[in-house]
Amino acid sequence: MPISNPLNPNFLPSARVLVIALLMGASGAGAQDTGAAKGSIYSCVDGKGRRLTSDRPIVECLDREQRVLSGTGVVKRVVPPSYTAEERKRMEAERRLEEAARERVAEEKRRERALLTRYPNQEMHDKARAEALAQVEDVVAAVKKRANDLAKQRLEIDAEMEFYKSDISKAPSWLKRKVEDNLQQVDIQNRFLTDQAQERARLNARFDEELAKLRQLWAGK
Template sequence: MKPAVAVTLMLSLLAFHTASWAQIFVCKDAGGRTLTSDRPISECADRPIRVLDGRGNTRRVIEPPPTAEQKRKLKEQEEQRKADDIVAAERSRIDLAIKTRYRSETDIEMARGRATAPIEEKIRREKSSLTEAEKQQAEAQAEADAVQKKNRQLPAHVKRKLDDAAQSVIAARKQLEEAEGERTQVSARYDDTLKRFRELSGVTAKPLNLE
């Protein structure tokens, strides 16, 4: 090959290589003008920038960084995704526990009975305490009424007995309400378990016998 031909070929290859790897940055500024440069364009920092090769073909697009509002929404979406993942994982854990622990609806009802038995006993005790407190309150009130019938001022000890009896009734009622609330919560959990067991087993709820 003659030297002149070789040089021409080499220059042609170099030009082709340069054209293939050259980068041209193109964007539109806020005023709608098309800007071009051989490096990233500062005027389009908040706008998409197309990167062209030497032949004018788009090689890639440089997207602008997200705005503060976009960042906030992305953060909210990520937090929601994490929360949904936690809920899904907890649901899977509960489903596995239900399938592992119970073989039938009878098993669930037996577990309900074991869980509520001590609560039922507590309710019976609290009812008895409330009955006793109300009895003592009635006795204190009767004593106060007898004194007032004689047009006498209530002695301090009678007033104190009335107040103590009233406080005892209030406390007993509160204890009873808490125990009954606990029973409701426990029973509701087993209702949910039974419902989910039926869903996992593909069993529909049994119809009520209204006869």
């Protein structure tokens, strides 16, 4: 049986004394803070349903609330349960989850306010989408121009290679390097085009998501 439970018959006497001393210390401090007079009565119902009273914190009720009464029976304050280490760990984890949830809500609110500030109406949002897509199209146009230049260059290379078509191995190394470089550049331009197509799709998806959210915010506003 764990010795951390003061209700355990195997609980070490020294540990029991320490728990009671700590509770009495906390109780005394609370009494001083509230200006409570001496002679307070602790009252609780233990796990067996018994009503217990004492002039100090009740060991049998460490796991539940204890009411502190005045001499006339008026409740002056309530002492909360003394949680175990495992219980405190669980409560802290729950507190962190709740705090993270509040942070997510607050962040969403900040994002909504930023969206409304940036796009007060759909006209502004449509304009921003068009500008973003125009930048992609500029890159695509430059890539296609470079691809056309490479295609013309390849025609010139093929014309030079015509002399060695019967035995390509006899072509000079500088000409072979021109062929390899041209192929590599064409591959790079093709990858650029693929990347820009993905960027166009990403931008449209982002603006579509924003627009759906903004329509709700505009309606609420």
